Amino acid sequence: MPLFKPATQEHTPPATPRWRGRLRQGLLLTLAVACGALLAGNPFRPSSENPDATARGYLRFKEILSYVDRDYVDSVDTEGLSDYAVMAMLEKLDPHSVYIPARDREKTDSFLQSDFDGVGIEFNLFRDTVTVVAPLSGGPAEQAGVQPGDQVLRIGGKRVSGAQLTTSQLSQLLRGPRGTSIVIELRRRRLPRPITLSIARSRIPNSSIDAAYLVDAQTGYIKVSRFASGTYDEFKAALADLRRQGLTRLVLDLRGNPGGYLDRATRLADEFIAGSRKIVYTDGKGDQYDSQTYARVAGEFEEGPLVVLVDEGSASAAEVVAGALQDHDRALLVGRRTFGKGLVQQPIPLSDGGELRLTIARYYTPAGRSIQKPYGANYAEYSADVANRAAHGELESADSIRFTKELRFRTDHGRTVYGGGGITPDVFVPRDSLVHSAYYTALMSHGVPRGFALSFFQSHKEELAGLRFEQFNATFRISDAQLASLAAQAAKDGVVADAGAVRRCAALLRNQLKAHIARSAYGSVAYYTVLRDQDLELQRALHAVGDSTAQLALLGR
Numbered sequence: 001m002p003l004f005k006p007a008t009q010e011h012t013p014p015a016t017p018r019w020r021g022r023l024r025q026g027l028l029l030t031l032a033v034a035c036g037a038l039l040a041g042n043p044f045r046p047s048s049e050n051p052d053a054t055a056r057g058y059l060r061f062k063e064i065l066s067y068v069d070r071d072y073v074d075s076v077d078t079e080g081l082s083d084y085a086v087m088a089m090l091e092k093l094d095p096h097s098v099y100i101p102a103r104d105r106e107k108t109d110s111f112l113q114s115d116f117d118g119v120g121i122e123f124n125l126f127r128d129t130v131t132v133v134a135p136l137s138g139g140p141a142e143q144a145g146v147q148p149g150d151q152v153l154r155i156g157g158k159r160v161s162g163a164q165l166t167t168s169q170l171s172q173l174l175r176g177p178r179g180t181s182i183v184i185e186l187r188r189r190r191l192p193r194p195i196t197l198s199i200a201r202s203r204i205p206n207s208s209i210d211a212a213y214l215v216d217a218q219t220g221y222i223k224v225s226r227f228a229s230g231t232y233d234e235f236k237a238a239l240a241d242l243r244r245q246g247l248t249r250l251v252l253d254l255r256g257n258p259g260g261y262l263d264r265a266t267r268l269a270d271e272f273i274a275g276s277r278k279i280v281y282t283d284g285k286g287d288q289y290d291s292q293t294y295a296r297v298a299g300e301f302e303e304g305p306l307v308v309l310v311d312e313g314s315a316s317a318a319e320v321v322a323g324a325l326q327d328h329d330r331a332l333l334v335g336r337r338t339f340g341k342g343l344v345q346q347p348i349p350l351s352d353g354g355e356l357r358l359t360i361a362r363y364y365t366p367a368g369r370s371i372q373k374p375y376g377a378n379y380a381e382y383s384a385d386v387a388n389r390a391a392h393g394e395l396e397s398a399d400s401i402r403f404t405k406e407l408r409f410r411t412d413h414g415r416t417v418y419g420g421g422g423i424t425p426d427v428f429v430p431r432d433s434l435v436h437s438a439y440y441t442a443l444m445s446h447g448v449p450r451g452f453a454l455s456f457f458q459s460h461k462e463e464l465a466g467l468r469f470e471q472f473n474a475t476f477r478i479s480d481a482q483l484a485s486l487a488a489q490a491a492k493d494g495v496v497a498d499a500g501a502v503r504r505c506a507a508l509l510r511n512q513l514k515a516h517i518a519r520s521a522y523g524s525v526a527y528y529t530v531l532r533d534q535d536l537e538l539q540r541a542l543h544a545v546g547d548s549t550a551q552l553a554l555l556g557r
Contacts, residue, residue: 003527028268046347059290061085069226094345094359095375095382104200107168112260113206114230118175119182120204121146125253126451127493128162130170131188134520136204144199146186149458150522153194154185161187178202189458208260211528213236214245218543221538223253223528224268227260227317232267239271239300249305251541255335259316262344262363269321272306272330277366278326282344284361289344306331307545308538310425312386312395315339322423329413333425334541336395340373340385340422365423367409373421390431398428427539427544434508439501448490449509453516456482464521472518478510486513508534 069078083101090097100108124131129154135142153161155173176182181200188195208231210223220242224235242250259265265281273279273295281292308331310322320339325331337366342364345357364370375382391399407419418424434440445447457464464472483506491497502509511534517526532538 011540068533075239080396089099094343095379096341096357097359098345098357100355100357104478105353105355108355112226114208114234115174115203115205115229117143117178117201118204119184119199120172121200123152123170123171123232124447124450124454125167126454130160130503131451131454133450136525137523139511140199140202140512140528144197146184146197146199147188149189149454149461151187152184153187154183156182156184173548176201201370202538203229207234209234209238211525212242213525213529214242214247215251215532215542217246219542220247220250220527221253222250223255224257224318226257227262229261229264230555231260232264235268236271236300243300249545250301251307251309251538252331253538253541254314254318254322255309255311255537257311257315257318258313258339259318262317262320265317265320266324267281267294269324270295270297272301273299273326274302277328280363280365282361283364286346289361305545307541308333308352310335310338310423310542311431311537312336312339312389312422314423315341319371320363322367323371326417326426327365327367327369327409327411329411329415332544333423334427334544335425335537336431337389337401337424337496338371338422340371342370342372365409365418365419367411368392369407369409369417369419369423371419371422377492395431396433397430401428406498417478427540429540432508432536434505437501437505439495439498440505440508443486443490443505443509444494444512446490446493446495448486448493448495449512450516452486452489453513454520457517457520461521464517469518469529472521473526476514476517478513482513483509 021074044501052388065078068076086099088471090099120136120419121141122133122136124133132141132146132148132150132152134148136148147551151161153159155170158173159171160173174182178201181198183196183197183198185194208224208228210225212220212222215221220239222238222242225229236486239247239250251527262280269279276294276296279293279295281290283290306325308322308325310318310333314322314335315338319341322331324337326333340361343359344361344363346360348356348358350356355540362370362372373385381388389395396404401424403424404420409419410419411417411557483502486499486509487499487502511531515530518530
């Protein structure tokens with residue numbers, strides 16, 4: 001035949017820019033683990049256990065800030081100093097209590113929203129050029145005629161091509177109140193002149209279910225990226241659809257899921273847990289924040305083989321789900337030890353429009369395990385925990401995982417599990433060292449595979465349109481010559497050429513390129529279907545979910 005991680009979306013919360021060191025580190029960590037397992041509502045009332053000490057502290061800070069503002073030798077940003085002081089104070093408490101200034105509320109809140117106002121474009125920044133990966137199906141951009149591969153030159157009259165804008169800045173240009181219009185200038189391959197489109201913004205769904213499809217006639221796969229406001233309803237709909245198609249066994253992928261709303265996570269877990277068994281409980285100061293959550297509905301999939309994929313990026317509410325399913329021997333966990341975030345935050349709106357997310361409790365699995373890993377005054381050491389795990393060999397060998405014998409617990413069927421930091425899976429799968437090799441990481445961080453795949457798609461759009469995905473997946477292969485071309489392009493973009501590294505990463509690179517081409521030509525399910533071939537953890541999970549005898553033995557049944 002002649003043919004040889006989804007792109008950024010306008011509604012994807014962008015990385016928070018650095019600002020005054022540790023102040024933004026706190027916000028970044030907040031985003032990285034979804035601000036903990038957030039509780040809805042705000043039961044707080046202004047009060048204090050020690051009002052005299054609180055008043056003295058307030059007056060002391062006010063007095064010092066006033067002197068600094070009036071008499072310090074240079075002009076100062078008093079609001080910035082206040083923000084920094086608040087964040088530094090909260091760091092003395094725990095790693096996840098955080099103050100979010102009013103200017104950052106929209107960024108952090110968008111992570112847990114299930115929709116947003118915008119035009120609906122997935123884009124990629126490649127060589128400082130905004131390239132459309134795909135317009136969201138049915139969205140305003142698609143209806144206006146935006147196509148995969150289009151290069152965005154201007155948004156609302158502002159030049160964006162070559163302007164060195166961040167994904168955050170680009171997303172803010174595209175987003176806006178529904179009903180308002182934005183003019184976008186595009187360059188399209190084979191057209192002699194740019195085209196200009198006026199697109200009316202509308203409400204765009206921001207799904208937290210990245211993929212849901214049948215791997216074979218019986219095995220379903222659902223990837224949940226976070227626990228946002230609409231996650232439970234989205235999950236229920238996806239699971240019901242797969243059940244209608246014949247699903248009898250399921251792989252639930254929680255890798256990289258940083259958490260979110262606790263109640264959405266427990267409702268999802270309830271779909272798998274029969275009867276009225278405990279899912280999670282919290283323990284805070286006094287009785288006010290103590291709670292116990294039990295299964296209470298007849299779930300959609302309380303029987304049948306279930307495997308849950310986890311890794312060091314699975315945190316908070318995702319760990320609640322994994323821990324509950326493991327403690328009740330309902331699922332087999334495959335992957336690596338989870339992040340270890342077992343603190344619950346209460347969002348408290350502040351009078352200036354900011355928000356305090358204050359740790360009010362710890363959460364525990366049904367067997368009594370505290371998921372929270374140890375933390376102390378060393379913020380940097382806590383933040384580097386996953387890197388330290390890699391340095392100690394834990395991500396490559398199960399034998400390197402350190403257990404505390406005093407924190408030994410039992411599942412419903414008597415299996416031994418451990419507390420003290422994260423959820424350890426039943427089946428360990430080492431991290432693919434090639435994925436984290438220096439050369440492969442550099443290629444991905446520069447966006448070279450995505451850019452190469454988009455260029456290929458544009459050049460072969462008509463040929464791809466004539467193929468069904470099944471034909472493409474069965475016959476398409478990236479050639480050695482194309483890999484060499486990719487490496488040459490990467491060298492032009494600053495990734496030092498390394499022929500040996502290209503050979504070692506060849507299978508991964510071929511898979512990535514094919515997946516990104518499939519994404520542009522056939523959609524997100526095609527993207528994940530192609531990636532499955534090189535996903536060692538998913539392959540192990542699929543083997544486990546299909547081996548019912550081995551699964552029952554591991555679960556102690």
